[in-house]
Amino acid sequence: MRVYLASDHAGFELKNHLVKKLAERGHDTIDVGPATYDPADDYPPFCIHAARRVVADPGSRGVLIGGSGNGEQIAANKVPGARAALVWNAHVARLARRHNNAQLAAIGARLHALTEAELIVNTFLTTQFDGGRHQRRLTQLTHYETAGVLPPLRAD
């Protein structure tokens, strides 16, 4: 699987670790940056570029790493077609795939040991989407995103 990885300074070490570990597992890893550690850099450019590349490359995945993962998730979700989930344990990572068909996982490097982060990301990358009722809900989101029309509320 092709996996695009991006971070900021807070996620830089974990990003580099995951680039190496995912490649060892046979993934085609693409490091979107940053290439060097800069304690004053900002996450939006890296995350937006990564999300754009994931959306343009169906079947690929993205892993976005910051201090908390919050800003990284927010940045990625500004990209039309992107579904980024904040994954803070393996169970949530599994649900992000099974229920939400998320193509991007955001994770907080300041919240996890390297091995725990690896487990969370590996779970995300190896879990399939369930489809069914979950696809119906994603279709509603896509319709709102593309048409900009408020979905009707239930009458009750």
Ligand SMILES: O=C[C@H](O)[C@H](O)[C@H](O)COP(=O)(O)O
């Ligand atoms: O949500 C944003 C991320 O967690 C950032 O990695 C974090 O805000 C960076 O914080 P600082 O600039 O204090 O290192």
